[in-house]
Each structure stands twice: as C-alpha cells, then as structure tokens.
Amino acid sequence: MDKSNLNYIRFWGVRGSYPSPFGSHMRVGGNTSCVELRVDDHILICDGGSGIIPLGNSLLGQKDIKELTIIITHYHWDHISGLPFFIPAFIPGWKLNIYGPGESQAEIERCVSGQMVDPYFPVDVETWMADINYLKAKNSVLEYGPFKIETFNVHHPGSTFGYRIQVHGKQIIYASDNELRFIEQTTLDQQDEMTEDELIFNKAMEKEEWDKSVETIRDSHVFIHDAQYTPEDYAKKRGWGHSCYIDTTNCAMDANVKQLYLFHVDPNYNDDKIETLHQAVVEQVLARKSNMDCHIAREGLIIDIDRL
Secondary structure (H helix, E strand, O other): OOOOOOOEEEEEEOEOOOOOOOHHHOOOOOOEOEEEEEEOOEEEEEOOOOOHHHHHHHHOOOOOOOEEEEEOOOOOHHHHOOHHHOHHHHOOOOEEEEEOOOOOHHHHHHHHHOOOOOOOOOOOHHHOOOEEEEOOOEOOEEEEOOEEEEEEEOOOOOOOEEEEEEEOOEEEEEEOOOOOOHHHHHHHHHHHHOOHHHHHHHHHHHHHHHHHHHHHHOOOOEEEEEOOEOHHHHHHOOOOOOOEHHHHHHHHHHOOOOEEEEEOEOOOOOHHHHHHHHHHHHHHHHHOOOOOEEEEOOOOOEEEHHHO
16 A cells, blocks of 8 residues: 555554564564554554564654654553664654653653663663653643544553544544453452342443443544453453453444454464454354444554545
C-alpha cells in the first residue's frame, strides 16, 4: 500500500509476553506490542515493545518528521524492551514525547529508564541525544497534533492503561493487556466459601464491570484488544491479566464496534493455530448475526483511517 498522503494505523508488533522470531510465526509476526498511528504528519506510537525497533529504523528513511509521541500502557518488558534500540532516541534533532502510568513525570522517566541500568544494559538513557519530554496528562487527557488521547484503567497486574484515541472524527481503542473477566476469578476461587448473598453480589459486580467495559469502547471504529488465550489456556491462567479471544469478541459486539483487531496473541501459538482461532471468531460473529469485521492484527498490516 502506498503510504504517501495516507493517514493510517500500522502494526509493528502484535505478540504478547516475549518476541517469537520463529518461521512458524511469520505470517502473523513475532515482535511484541507496537502500533503506529500517522495522521497529518504527526506520529503517535502505542507501546515500545520489540516492534518499535523496525519502526525506528524506517523513520530514518524520511526527513520531514522529527517529533513523535509514545504512549505506554504499562512497563512490563514486552512493552518497553524496544526502547533501548529505538534509533531516533539517539539522534540529536529528534524530539520524543513519552507518556505512561505514573503519578509524575519523574516516575514515568524512572520506569522507562530503569531497564537501561547496570547490570541489565551497557548504556543508560544519558546516551539518548534526542530531546526527551515526559508528559503529564490533564484530567487523564493528552492532546498531540490532531490526536485527543484519553486514558482508562484496565485489569492487568500493576498500573496499566488503555487508550481511547480520537482523530479525524474516528475513535480508536488500544488496550493491549486487559482481562475482561477479571472479577470472575474471585468468584471461581472462593465460591465454595461464599454465601448465596455473596455470590449474588459478585455476579452483580461482574455485570457492572462488563457493562463498564462495553461503554468504554461503545461505537468505536477500531478496537485493538488483548486476545491472548484460547478458552483452554485461559482456564489455566485466569488472573494473569489477559483475555480469552471469545470474551474480547463478545465485548466488541456488545459495544457495536466496527472493526476488531485481535492483538497481543500468545507467542506459543503458531500461524496455523491463530488462523484456526480467527475462523472460530468469524463463526462466533456470524452466530450472533453481527456486522462487525474481525481481524487478526498482523505485522505490517495498514489501516487507512480516513476510510473507516
């Protein structure tokens, strides 16, 4: 696809947990979370996993844009491990705005720079020669060029954000790590010890939390969301902070999402398994007579924002 004069979303890393550069994974891709939004010559990058490395290399091939903003969902390594190898950070004349969970700009800087200290890395962030600007949101809202970016909290170990991005009249949701059925874990773990009233209360909480998730993404044009597990694997890993693809798809349909992109897929799943997963989702959508388009997020996939 010709990207000249195109406002687009591009996937640079789509895996969860760790990079998986295996031959059996290349149709989907092996890099960890990184999504680029380029609109009106402004670049917004969601997460700095290993996918940000080829993105950085590609940016060196152009001279028009020298500023970008990186929004980080949380500081687990699969979401920041590409930053020490992001070449624009090392080049004078570039400006990088960085935002993520934290009570202050200093806390965001500490979390980002913490992986680049002895004995974990040979050089620290002092070697970054770009102008690095750590952002502070105003009432959980950032504005950058044509982008209005709102944060919301999701269910994942540690402080973790999802992002609601408004641009050109379109709404794009990016929530890479989120366990939609998180509260059910408590019920399952403790149901034998609960009274009937306690069970009723927990079920009410589950519905309230589900309804809140649905309203957060209501009528979105693009929904990029955690779909890490099959039902079998999710049963073993409830409480780990990731969703089963069935729950992600149902949430998207309940919210009247236009296009769903299943993201942060498990690195243990090869391309064939993910194709099978996608077929199951297509059948799930048809069974509910939904018009939603459902896709696997794949490295290199480009979405034309203005045609959404």
